[in-house]
Amino acid sequence: MSRVLNAKDKDLRTVSAELKSCLSDGEIVIKNAAHLHGLCGGLKTGKITIHGDSGDYLGVLNDGATLRVTGNAGRYLADNMTRGYVLVEGDCGYGAGAYCYGGTIVVYGHAGDFTAVMNKGATILVAGDVGDEVATYMLAGDLIIVGDAGKNLGNYLIRGNIYIRGQWASLGHNTRVQEMMPDDVAKLRGYLEEYGIQADPADFQKIVRLSERPFYKSKPTR
Numbered sequence: 001m002s003r004v005l006n007a008k009d010k011d012l013r014t015v016s017a018e019l020k021s022c023l024s025d026g027e028i029v030i031k032n033a034a035h036l037h038g039l040c041g042g043l044k045t046g047k048i049t050i051h052g053d054s055g056d057y058l059g060v061l062n063d064g065a066t067l068r069v070t071g072n073a074g075r076y077l078a079d080n081m082t083r084g085y086v087l088v089e090g091d092c093g094y095g096a097g098a099y100c101y102g103g104t105i106v107v108y109g110h111a112g113d114f115t116a117v118m119n120k121g122a123t124i125l126v127a128g129d130v131g132d133e134v135a136t137y138m139l140a141g142d143l144i145i146v147g148d149a150g151k152n153l154g155n156y157l158i159r160g161n162i163y164i165r166g167q168w169a170s171l172g173h174n175t176r177v178q179e180m181m182p183d184d185v186a187k188l189r190g191y192l193e194e195y196g197i198q199a200d201p202a203d204f205q206k207i208v209r210l211s212e213r214p215f216y217k218s219k220p221t222r
Helices: 012-021 181-194
Strands: 001-004 028-031 048-050 062-071 082-090 106-107 120-126 142-147 161-164 175-178 206-208
Touching: 001 012, 001 142, 142 181, 161 181
Parallel strands: 001 028, 028 048, 048 062, 062 082, 082 106, 106 120, 120 142, 142 161
Antiparallel strands: 161 206, 175 206
């Protein structure tokens, strides 16, 4: 049986203290938390469901907890996460998965601009569309987009893989489309099946970096 916390008319400090006091009780449900920014920050354990919408910075510095949002999430979802899982049944705002070192983020709706900016190793899966400047300065990890992307997808991509089934408005600097290999298809099939997303992995395209030195211009040949 789940432990239910009602965050209505409570501040972040109060709700965080209540949450930490019952983390060992099993699954926890938090209601009426859309006004709280930074909820579930830095947790190393726990299985927590946010019933309804969440505020900004949900799961910031997550280090092992499993978080689920039944509604929409705000901006900077799971910022700087190192381990754990964050799943959003609705949409999320600007900057989801920014600066993550690891862990898994799944958004079943749409994600905003600058999703996966400077991703350093997380797996980020978006079942809908994403905005502009997605995966800018991405350093490692996998970004899977089932829908469409906006402008400058993968801008100044350094390392890591972008898989996209839909279309993009434009690719960013230092990107190229690479042929999908059987290992890529198998990896995508595993992600999609694990999280219950209906899509054929063979329909995706793979985007990788063009150069190992994206910020330097080639010297002219003589």
